[in-house]
């Protein structure tokens with residue numbers, strides 16, 4: 001796992017002082033935004049799972065705010081993260097994973113969280129795990145320093161001593177597949193497993209070729225064996241435990257340097273992961289297990305006693321919330337809303353939610369109240385599936401309708417049973433698509449050419465075929 005993480009070391013310093021002079025603000029807190037890619041909230045203790053998996057995050061949450069139900073706007077890495085940074089729906093910012101059609105770089109018309117914070121006096125630094133969080137797609141915009149350095153390095157940003165107050169975006173693929181962990185953790189999380197999955201890092205001879213490693217891992221999985229399915233989840237839990245420990249080291253380091261008490265830590269993810277709830281694994285569809293993400297906010301200046309915010313919210317609301325909490329002006333054009341009222345114990349309004357998945361299903365989701373609607377324009381993606389992992393993609397119905405209050409796991413499709421609700425939700429979904437397209441059409445669009453070395457890397461990582 002550790003070896004998969006060292007991907008590419010691309011550090012470039014954007015010319016300091018170019019453009020307008022930063023606006024002077026009163027002393028502001030430092031901010032860490034930690035995105036643990038592919039992290040399901042329900043595998044964390046604070047969201048109800050076994051306490052042993054995430055004791056550090058669980059404990060931290062006791063001093064801060066936990067959003068109990070957060071919907072990501074895409075189960076796909078690049079569009080979801082770009083929604084986080086721009087507070088725009090994926091249909092509007094149009095950034096996709098590399099290899100999924102022509103590479104679009106973020107429109108120069110769209111401001112980002114990092115640019116905005118920089119404008120208001122923040123030093124900005126990003127330590128990401130590379131892959132689709134690629135600066136060529138616009139992720140580097142607004143950062144004084146944007147590094148694609150690997151997860152285990154993510155606390156190295158402190159050594160750079162960014163200008164205070166600083167905003168640090170930290171991102172890791174540590175819990176992303178393949179779920180390969182040191183043998184110690186494999187044994188700790190599934191001591192009785194005797195099947196064929198090669199989940200221990202030590203069992204691989206050649207860790208240098210990540211694509212080979214990933215393919216080899218999935219080749220060892222018997223998808224029909226319930227015990228193997230369970231073992232995958234245990235390995236996933238083990239990888240969460242490791243990142244949880246890493247987080248403790250980061251907190252200690254901040255504390256030793258006297259930085260912790262003026263820092264806000266935000267922990268979230270871009271999407272979840274399927275573990276056979278709907279006959280499949282990974283993250284391509286719009287069910288609850290792929291769209292739910294954790295969102296925890298700890299302001300070490302003002303510890304609170306485990307504030308839970310139960311109203312369902314969206315990841316698109318994160319940037320408006322951060323800026324509002326800092327008393328900074330909102331991001332122009334933002335489509336999300338500030339959730340700060342929830343941080344002060346007030347009730348939030350429940351809003352209509354939307355999400356989008358690109359290839360292979362090209363699905364759209366709208367939910368309102370107890371109803372969730374999914375439109376799947378491509379119902380039989382097997383025809384376009386290289387199926388490198390050996391598990392065919394299932395067919396899906398063209399339309400799905402779930403009563404998420406009575407059926408939170410989204411198991412029973414009621415599309416044929418409730419034609420009126422279906423019609424209402426279809427209309428809401430269509431209207432949203434129409435409005436987002438109109439907004440997107442007003443933006444300057446720029447395609448970009450992804451560097452050959454990056455394409456080679458992504459191919460090696462299995463992102464593109």
Ligand SMILES: [Zn+2]
Pocket residue numbers: 037038075076077078270271
């Ligand atoms: Zn992701």
